[in-house]
Amino acid sequence: MDQSLAIHPAALQSQRVRRVLFAIVMGGSAHTLLCWIALQLDFFRGGDSLFAALFSIIWAGHALFVSFMLLGLNRRLGEPAMIMPLMVWSTTGLLVTAVVVDQVRLCVMLMFFAIVQLGVLQASLRQFIFLAVYCVLGYAIALGVVYLYWPEVVDVHGEWIQWGLFAVMVMAVALLAAEISTIRSLLGKRNSQLAEVVERIHDMAVKDELTGFYRRRHAMELLGKACGQASRGAFALGVVYADLDFFKRINDRYGHGVGDLVLQRFAEVVTRHLSGQDFAARLGGEEFMLVLPVSDQEEAIHLVEGILMGMRSQRFSEAPELHVTLSAGLAMLAQGEAPAQVIRRADAALYRAKESGRDKLVVESRS
Secondary structure, eight states: OOOOOOOOOHHHHHHHHHHHHHHHHHHHHHHHHHHHHHTTTTOOOHHHHHHHHHHHHHHHHHHHHHHHTTTTTGGGGGSSOOOOHHHHHHHHHHHHHHHHHOOOHHHHHHTTHHHHHHHHTTSSSHHHHHHHHHHHHHHHHHHHHHHHHHHGEEEEHHHHHHHHHHHHHHHHHOOOOOOHHHHHHHHHHHHHHHHHHHHHHHHHHOOOOOOOOOOOHHHHHHHHHHHHHTTTOEEEEEEEEEEEHHHHHHHHHHHHHHHHHHHHHHHHHHHOOOOOOOOOOOOOTTTTEEEEEEESSHHHHHHHHHHHHHHTTTTTTBBBOOOOOOOEEEOOOOTTTTHHHHHHHHHHHHHHHHHTSSEEEEEEEOO
């Protein structure tokens, strides 16, 4: 019944899809618009037919990315966010269009820095360096292709000066990304450490250090919620009060070290039997409460009997002759019954179990 602070997988997937969709719509639209303006100014070689064919392929690739994520297939990947593949695909689109535009080629390539923003807080430094080298070398190859096939449209000196300026700008951004990557890594480690500290503090506040069971106050809060759910028909609810038999004698005879070991062993036995919404609480000393959302009373009885049997079978190397037993009282929550009432009936059942010989479970009916 603990509430996890982690983002739910469905919410995280939805966040990824929204981020990628926003980047594709905004970045892809800006790229398309810039090249369309170049087409209107007669700076786009190949005319309308090449423009339509080229951007149909680019947008088909974008649609494939979105469809892949909407189907949830990205969850099987090592990088579910798919930032690096998307940045490589978008950069490839820039490089291809850089071959067929004139006059505004540098403007097209400058859109690379918008692509970088998509991954600067998520991609690693190594990934970013790869992308930067890919873009700069790809730009040089694009200029070489243009010069080889359409030398008449290329101002060689001007284009290579622009390429050099672009390469320097990419290097500067790479250095900035390195710093951001380092800061992000440090923040990630500190956030992880902080999360561990918060979790440890939370556990110290609500859990018993020795057994790992909930403390009384938090257990009562959870019991109140469980009773509310049971009253709405979500499940039947069994409340068990349990007491380790003659625990004071164990401490007196074998010492508190063995006593602590008995408590830990009991916690292990209980944990093996609990599942799902079940939880246990240490009320004090050797007294415990189990809260069992079950289908019916028989299931609760079977579970508690399993715990009793598990304790009977425990052996301790520190005290070979020691045999530990457990007394328990079970009360099933009745319709309209308050938590305090079912607790009193479970406690009364435990008292009857101890009075009638211990090492047994007594089920208390509603009076």
